Amino acid sequence: MTPPIAAVAFDKDGVTFDSERIYAESLLQTLVALPHPPADAQALVDACSGLSSAATAALLQQTLGVDVDMDAFFRRWFAQRDAIIATRGVPFMPGADTLIEALYAAGYPLALVTADDxxxxxxxxxxxxxxxxxxxxxxxxTADDVARTKPDPEPYQRAAAYLGVAPEAMLVLEDSDVGAQAALAAGCPVFLLAADRQPAPQIAQAVRRIIHHHDAVREVLL
Incomplete structure (x- = not known):
């Protein structure tokens, strides 16, 4: 028997904040500005989605080669990111702010789980x-709290333990395959927010539901 949902965990980038788009846009701009940009910069940006900073750096170094100074690359990337944020701010994903307030008001314990620091x-x-x-x-x-971050299950296992609920009773809201993989490995039910992309087939089959807006969570829990 499936236990009722007793708590909800949010990913940060792409679920709580519409920041995944900003990170991706600024990374793409930084990649194409390289003297020797990768053949498919967009595919590399997509592959970085949901990874921790360390995993992203490792993937970029592996793809771009040892001649690229990753410290300098990250400085240029984050300067580009900050320029975009200075213009646009860091907006919430549509409906995320009101969903957080509604779940909190309804008495659901909430966790925020991110591969970021x-x-x-x-x-x-x-x-x-x-x-x-x-x-x-x-x-x-955050990545500072765990030995292994997403796609390892440790972040969501810790979140459930600190909330005092079984992983099976903690609904996870994720937007990346990497994050969904972590939550599934922890034993959590997952709603995958896939507004503008197609998840991997094995992820799509394993999650409890694929959603396109935060209102879908309201319909189930509130």
Missing amino acids: LDNLLADFQRCPQPELLQRFSVVI
Whole structure:
């Protein structure tokens, strides 16, 4: 028998914030500006989706070659990212802010689980329209809190343990295959937000539901 949902865990980039698009756009701009850009820069950007900073750096170094100074590359990438954020801010995904408030008001314990580090998470909330929403999450798990980040199950296992619920009772909202893989390996039910992409077939079959808007979560839980 499937246990009822007792808690909800949100991914950060692409689920809570519409920041995945900003990271991808700025990464693509940085890649194509290289003296010798990769043949398929967009495919490389897509492959980085959902990875931790360390895993992203490793993949970029492997693809671009040892002659590319990754420290300098990341500085250019983040300068490009910050220029976009300075113009647009860090917006919430459509419906994410109201869903967080509604779930909190309904008594669901909430976790925020990201492969990003704590400094970046705090910076995103400082630059978003409602920084106080961070207080709605009773548990925050970042790359700084785990030995192995997504796609390893450890982040979601820790989140469930800190919330005091079984993984099977913690609904995870993810947007990347890497994040969904982590949640599934932890034993959590997953709603995969796939507004503008097609998940891998094995992920699509394993998640509980593929959704295209946060309202789908409301329809199930509220």
